[in-house]
Amino acid sequence: MIDQKFLKSFSPTTKQPIGPCAFCQEGHLYINEAEFHFGEDLSSETYRDKVTDPDNDEGFGWDPDYYTGHFAGLLLCNKCKNKTSISGETRLVLTVDKDSEDYNQAYHIEHCTIKSISPTLKLITFPKSPKFNWTLQTILIKSFDLFWIDNAACANKIRTSIEILLTDLGIPKIDSSGKKLNLHTRIEEFKKINTPIGELLLTLKILGNVGSHSNTVIDREDLLSAFEVLEYVLIELFEPKSSKIQDLSDKIRKKYK
Incomplete structure (x- = not known):
């Protein structure tokens, strides 16, 4: 899961990284001062x-x-030097610092909230297993795009990813009579195989339903929680730590038998 400090607002003059590089996945993105602009809207002024x-x-x-x-500009990766475009909104945030005599000094500074970033940041780590197919990855990347601009649509894409995941896991989309099975029924079928993971999928489905059919506001914190749950589900299904630990245990026993 991406460090959530990267997903919060930031000062346009910060020297800290804005996020990990989506291109090389090794470096971090920093503001390129020569290509980064921000300021007050004319209507506000x-x-x-x-x-x-x-x-x-x-x-x-x-x-x-x-x-x-608003702000717009380019971020530069300190590793591969690839550039990432970014834009969004600015607001004033109250900041309190100590002066030279150790007294509190309060003032307001501009902070940036991301609304668009390309290439998008990967909010979760994908399993490296070849069984984790490209279609599912594509849907999740679309959900990362939507995270910045439309919370409900992002939740809906998470729901879509569950549909695809269940298909990959062999859960049928139609019953023996040819009737289409809804997502809830498919999850209940999967729970017969793996109850704990099935319960987590049910939670994600509930959030996805809110994004699809409700006027209830979904905030970013809920989406981040959902992504964290989803990342755990994917790791457990495609790269389960329990099986890795068992393999290590078997290796030790075999060697020192």
Whole structure:
């Protein structure tokens, strides 16, 4: 799972990495200052000037929460030097630092929230097993794209990935009479084989249903939790640690029998 510190807002002047490189998967992405731009929206600036104008009888002051802005630019991988395009929204965040006399000094600085990044960041680690097919990978990558811009659509793509996963695991899509089986029924069939993992898939299906058929707001934290559960499911199904541990145990016993 990607370090969640990369998924939070960041200062446009930060020297810290914004995220891992999706191209080489070894380096980290840093702001390329010469190709990174940010600033306040014209509408926000105009409104601020209006409400702070001393000659404006309707002026009632300005609050940092009224600020809106945008950013766009390129990130540079420190390993392969590949460039990643990024854009999103900026807002003002209250920051408190100590001054030279150890007193608290409060001020507001701009922070960036990602809305688009290409190539997209891989939010979870894929199993390396050849049984983990390309179709499932493609759907998950689409869900990573949607994570930044549409939470409900992202949850829906997670639901779609479960449908594909069950097909890969041999769970039929139709019954003996030719009737199409819904996702819940297919998960119940899988639970006969692996109850713990089946219960986790049921949880992901519930979130996916909310994204597909409900007006309930899904936040990023819920999506990140879902991705973490999904990553665990995939590892357990395609690269189970229990089988690896058993292989190591058998190897030791065989060697020192």
